[in-house]
Amino acid sequence: MPASDPPDFEALASALARALALPVTEETLPGVAMNLALAYRLAPAFLDFPLPDTLEPAAIFDPRANPVAAP
Amino acid sequence: MTDWTHESGARIAAAVQAGDVTARSVVERHLDVIEARNPLLKAFTDVTAGRALANAERIDARRRRGEALPPLAGMPFAVKNLFDIAGLPTRAGSKINRDRPSSESDATAISRLEAAGAILIGGVNMGEYAYDFTGRNAHDGHSRNPHDPERMTGGSSGGSGGCVAAGMVPVALGSDTNGSIRVPASLCGLFGLKPTYGALSRGGSFPFVTSLDHVGPLARSVEDLARVHDAMRGRDPRDPACWGGPVEPLAPQIETGIGGLRIARAGGYFTRLASPQALEAVETVAGALGAFQVAEIPEAERARAAAFVMTMTEGAALHQERLRQRIADFDPEVRDRLLAGAMLPGAWYHRAQVFRAWYKEAVAELFRQVDVLIAPATPVSAPLVDQRVFTVDGQDLPVRANLGIFTQPISFIGLPVAAVPVWPAEGMPIGVQVIAAAGRDDVVLRVARHLERAGVCTSRVAG
Numbered sequence: 215m216p217a218s219d220p221p222d223f224e225a226l227a228s229a230l231a232r233a234l235a236l237p238v239t240e241e242t243l244p245g246v247a248m249n250l251a252l253a254y255r256l257a258p259a260f261l262d263f264p265l266p267d268t269l270e271p272a273a274i275f276d277p278r279a280n281p282v283a284a285p
Numbered sequence: 286m287t288d289w290t291h292e293s294g295a296r297i298a299a300a301v302q303a304g305d306v307t308a309r310s311v312v313e314r315h316l317d318v319i320e321a322r323n324p325l326l327k328a329f330t331d332v333t334a335g336r337a338l339a340n341a342e343r344i345d346a347r348r349r350r351g352e353a354l355p356p357l358a359g360m361p362f363a364v365k366n367l368f369d370i371a372g373l374p375t376r377a378g379s380k381i382n383r384d385r386p387s388s389e390s391d392a393t394a395i396s397r398l399e400a401a402g403a404i405l406i407g408g409v410n411m412g413e414y415a416y417d418f419t420g421r422n423a424h425d426g427h428s429r430n431p432h433d434p435e436r437m438t439g440g441s442s443g444g445s446g447g448c449v450a451a452g453m454v455p456v457a458l459g460s461d462t463n464g465s466i467r468v469p470a471s472l473c474g475l476f477g478l479k480p481t482y483g484a485l486s487r488g489g490s491f492p493f494v495t496s497l498d499h500v501g502p503l504a505r506s507v508e509d510l511a512r513v514h515d516a517m518r519g520r521d522p523r524d525p526a527c528w529g530g531p532v533e534p535l536a537p538q539i540e541t542g543i544g545g546l547r548i549a550r551a552g553g554y555f556t557r558l559a560s561p562q563a564l565e566a567v568e569t570v571a572g573a574l575g576a577f578q579v580a581e582i583p584e585a586e587r588a589r590a591a592a593f594v595m596t597m598t599e600g601a602a603l604h605q606e607r608l609r610q611r612i613a614d615f616d617p618e619v620r621d622r623l624l625a626g627a628m629l630p631g632a633w634y635h636r637a638q639v640f641r642a643w644y645k646e647a648v649a650e651l652f653r654q655v656d657v658l659i660a661p662a663t664p665v666s667a668p669l670v671d672q673r674v675f676t677v678d679g680q681d682l683p684v685r686a687n688l689g690i691f692t693q694p695i696s697f698i699g700l701p702v703a704a705v706p707v708w709p710a711e712g713m714p715i716g717v718q719v720i721a722a723a724g725r726d727d728v729v730l731r732v733a734r735h736l737e738r739a740g741v742c743t744s745r746v747a748g
Contacts, residue, residue, distance in 0.1 A: 230628040237612040238624055245621030250628055252686065253597055257633055259590035260640040271638030274526050275496055277482045277645065277699030277723035 220254065223247040290318050290452035291746045293506040294360035294513070297455065298402065301359030304348060308341035308359035312404055315361045319406070319453045322748075325434055327426040328447035330366050331373055331408040337361070340404045357516055358402030360509075363457040365442050366408035367415060368392040368500075369489040377491035378411040378441065380424045380614045381607055392489030393521045394458055394500060401516035406454055409444025413616040415460060415493040416600055416623070417441040418468050418688035419668075423616035427670050430473060431747035432713060436667035439472035439688060441465040445503050446473035452746035456504045456513055460490060462497045463592055464662075464692025470503050470704035471662035471716025475744050476733060477503045478510040481723050482699025484530035485514065488523025494599040495526070496638070497592065497696055505744040507734040510703070511536040514726070531726055538727045539734040546728065548576040551660035551720075554585040555691055558677050562715055563661040566707035570717045571659050573741040574732065580655050583647045588694035591637035591644075598634040601626030618685065645698045652722035657732055661691045662704045662716030691718065701726040703733040705742040717742075 224247040231238035231246070238246050289297055289311045300306045316334055323329050344358050364370070367377040369388035376382050390396075395405055410428045412421060420428035420443020428443030430436040431451035438446045442459025446469030449457050459466040461479040470477030478501045487500050502513040511534075518530035550571045556564065571577070601608075601623050608615070608623055615623070651658075664687065665675050674681045695702055700723055704716040719736075721728040736742040 227625070227628060231624070234627060235609070236624055236627055237609055242612075242617070242621060242624065245617065246624045246628075249597075249622045249625035253594055253625060253629055256590040256593050257629075259587040260594075261633065261636055263584065263587055263640060263643075265636075265639055265643055269639050269642055271635070271642050275482065275641070275699065276528070278528075 223251040226250065289314050292455065294357065294455040294504065294509040295506065298356065298358050298360050301344065301348070302354050308344040308404065309338060311359050312337045312341040312361055312406070315406060315454060318451065322451050322453065326429045326431055326447050326451055328409050328428060328444040328451060328453060329363065329407050330376060330410050330425050330444065331370065333370065333405055333407045337404050337406050340399065344402060355400070355402035357398065357512060360403045360456065361406045361454045362398060362403050363406050363409045363445065363448050363454045364392070364395060365411050365445050365459050367411060367460060367491040368395060368408070368458060370395065370405070370408055373408065375491050376408070378413040378415065378422055381611050382491070390489065393486040393523055394517050397517050398513065403516070409448050409457060411444055412441035413619045414600070414604065415441040415462060415465060416619045417685065418464060419443070419685055420446070420469060421670070429670060430667050432474060433667065435669055436713065437472065437670050439469035439663070439667065442469050442503065445469060446475060449473070449475055449503050449505060450747050456502050456509050458500060459503055461499045461501060461696060462494050463596060463696055464689035466501050466503060467662045467692045467702060467704040467716060467718060468688050470706065472667040474706040474708065474714030475503045475505060476507055476510055476706065477501065477704035478514060478730070479696060479702045480514060480530065480726050481701045483526040483528045484726060485517045486521035486524040486527045488521045492603065494596050496595060496599060499696065505746070507539055507730055507737050508536065511539050511730050531724065533727070535727050535730050539730045541731055543574060543732055543735045546656045546732070548574045548657040548659065548732070549578040549580040549655045550576055551582055551658045552579040553581040554694070555582070555660040558664050558680065558682070558690060559661045560665045560677050562666055562709060563664055566715050566717050567659055567661055569707055569741060570705065570736060573736055573739055574659070576659055578655070580651060580658060582651065582658065582694065584644060585694040587640065588644050588697045589690060591640045592693040592697040594629060594633050595637045597622065597626030598629050641697060648698055649722065656721060656728060658720040660718045660720060662718045663688050664690060666713040666715040695720055699723060701729050703729040705733050705736050706744050707742060
């Protein structure tokens with residue numbers, strides 16, 4: 215889960231851009247940082263939710279509870 | 286004299302079958318409307334007039350020979366420009382993709398609709414790479430709402446909404462990852478079908494978030510949604526997630542009414558941040574359906590957050606090399622979201638997918654108690670094209686990220702939804718979502734058709 219004390223998102227975005235070789239410039243940094251901050255604000259909603267350790271995501275998601283044969 | 290640009294696809298096909306009108310004259314009339322209205326509305330990006338007229342001629346020739354015509358014979362349709370059209374590069378709303386080679390074949394959806402007699406008129410505008418709820422496009426111009434061109438169509442299937450509402454075609458295909466069929470249907474006053482995930486093939490369409498991508502139709506009638514769905518269904522080796530759709534076709538079922546269905550309004554999350562107009566539209570629909578029970582979709586807000594993070598991550602992964610090679614050619618608003626998505630921890634993505642598995646079961650449990658849920662499609666009706674923020678309940682919310690707050694928790698687990706339009710006494714329409722359990726696309730269209738027949742939800746050509 216993200217830190218409760220929000221980081222400096224421009225500094226974080228700048229450091230990650232360097233580490234990941236992403237083309238973030240001085241001009242684009244504020245927009246990237248704003249979107250990064252939004253993700254950090256939203257993510258705890260599901261990161262904090264208790265889930266069993268054994269629960270797995272499906273490789274190809276199937277929304278049906280009991281799939282039936284297709285025609 | 287009938288203006289065929291105001292008629293449904295089903296009416297057009299019936300008239301072509303009966304010899305009341307030729308497919309060619311239907312296509313020519315729709316091309317006239319495109320020529321007249323497209324410069325302002327920016328719906329079409331590619332008009333395939335030669336192909337459309339040639340296909341119309343073939344249908345008319347078959348009728349003259351006395352052959353039985355296929356079910357959609359003569360029905361014009363358009364596709365969001367992320368569907369492959371043979372002979373054209375697949376733009377997907379971008380500047381970058383138009384440098385790619387032209388497609389050698391059509392998307393599966395186009396092939397199947399043409400096999401059923403429908404006539405492709407062209408490709409339509411969309412938000413860049415489908416990362417959009419507004420219909421704005423930095424490269425092709427912003428889609429404009431035919432009911433008020435100062436307002437947005439919604440997106441990312443903005444051209445799909447605009448062209449149907451303007452009478453350029455009776456039906457258009459869109460895609461819906463987080464709400465991109467339901468949002469423009471809501472803002473343009475149309476019916477829209479986001480089918481169960483994997484029911485309709487995405488083969489030959491440019492992806493965005495493959496875990497969440499759906500394709501489906503927008504139309505001015507429920508019958509057209511059903512008939513187009515039925516023509517598109519069936520397994521497809523080009524789409525590994527496609528399981529082929531419901532066994533029985535939907536069109537014969539839509540008139541069977543709502544008897545026996547347990548219908549409830551979605552409470553909690555789906556009532557917060559909804560404008561008075563959105564809440565009133567839900568009340569209107571719920572009243573017409575006798576839906577007085579309120580049911581809470583568990584943890585919908587968490588689902589929206591997980592969908593948001595999955596979208597950022599998968600979208601970034603898809604476009605990472607294009608970001609490195611062609612950064613200057615992206616729409617700046619899309620670029621910044623994709624770059625931020627490339628920076629999110631992998632563990633978040635995995636957790637979002639595990640949460641999705643839990644949420645799917647929790648919502649399936651709810652659908653053992655009800656058959657249908659009613660919820661707003663968008664928090665507000667169409668904002669102005671350049672509007673950046675809307676205000677609900679005293680909160681200012683960025684338009685681009687928040688028009689889909691009520692659609693995201695539903696598509697996250699692939700449930701079928703019909704968006705149905707509700708018109709106020711004055712002003713712009715707004716949509717309501719009719720949601721059912723996975724695989725029950727028949728149920729959402731039965732309810733939508735009931736509302737249409739009762740005159741509660743209707744659609745019309747603007748102007």
